[in-house]
Amino acid sequence: MANQQDVIRFDGVEGSGIIDASPGNLNGESASPAGGATLKRLAVSGLFLFDDPSRRARAAAILRRLPPLRGAPVRIQGARGLRDRSGPVHAGSFLRERRIAFDCTRDEFPRIFVHEVAHFVWLRLGNPARWSYERVLRAEFAAGVTGELGWSAEWRKRALSPRARRARSVAWREYCCESFCDTAAWLWSGIRRHAEFTLPAGPRAARARWFARTLGRGPLSI
Numbered sequence: 044m045a046n047q048q049d050v051i052r053f054d055g056v057e058g059s060g061i062i063d064a065s066p067g068n069l070n071g072e073s074a075s076p077a078g079g080a081t082l083k084r085l086a087v088s089g090l091f092l093f094d095d096p097s098r099r100a101r102a103a104a105i106l107r108r109l110p111p112l113r114g115a116p117v118r119i120q121g122a123r124g125l126r127d128r129s130g131p132v133h134a135g136s137f138l139r140e141r142r143i144a145f146d147c148t149r150d151e152f153p154r155i156f157v158h159e160v161a162h163f164v165w166l167r168l169g170n171p172a173r174w175s176y177e178r179v180l181r182a183e184f185a186a187g188v189t190g191e192l193g194w195s196a197e198w199r200k201r202a203l204s205p206r207a208r209r210a211r212s213v214a215w216r217e218y219c220c221e222s223f224c225d226t227a228a229w230l231w232s233g234i235r236r237h238a239e240f241t242l243p244a245g246p247r248a249a250r251a252r253w254f255a256r257t258l259g260r261g262p263l264s265i
């Protein structure tokens with residue numbers, strides 16, 4: 044497990060200060076990785092580096108459903124007993140270290156893989172697009188829409204107070220981030236039904252339109 048200082052985004056952990064970071068800039072970090080010359084030798088399929096090769100083919104099939112991605116490689120690792128302070132978690136994304144650790148079943152891998160990749164997309168999406176997605180969510184609240192497309196977003200949504208929403212509090216911004224990632228997973232994982240997909244059909248369609256309009260055919264920077 045990494046030094047806690049390095050844990051930028053860990054599902055279930057609060058306190059991410061990066062949600063409104065400038066596009067392509069993580070706490071002053073350069074977008075171009077050190078050792079770029081080495082990384083350039085990797086094929087496109089090398090965008091993700093698998094510690095466990097058995098996940099490679101499954102991930103490749105999932106990635107075909109996403110817009111093209113670009114960026115420096117992200118390491119995909121298995122990990123046993125991942126937890127945050129509220130209990131076990133399925134995965135953690137370490138944005139600065141460019142790695143994702145998984146502790147999930149084979150069945151859940153597609154949904155969780157897309158969710159974690161979406162954290163990298165959200166980070167570099169830029170504020171205009173992030174604020175645009177926030178407006179989609181605000182419209183849902185205004186219409187009294189309940190439900191979400193994953194538990195990560197759902198529990199945060201349930202916990203939000205009107206004041207937190209109005210003030211764009213950390214809790215609100217974390218909710219927006221998790222909602223984006225859960226929506227991406229619903230849209231792109233290939234999983235059509237899941238007990239955690241509780242958002243009604245109308246708002247689902249509106250989110251799908253937002254993704255098509257805003258993210259289109261990519262490429263998406265990660």
Ligand SMILES: [Zn+2]
Nearest residue numbers: 054195221224
């Ligand atoms: Zn998440």
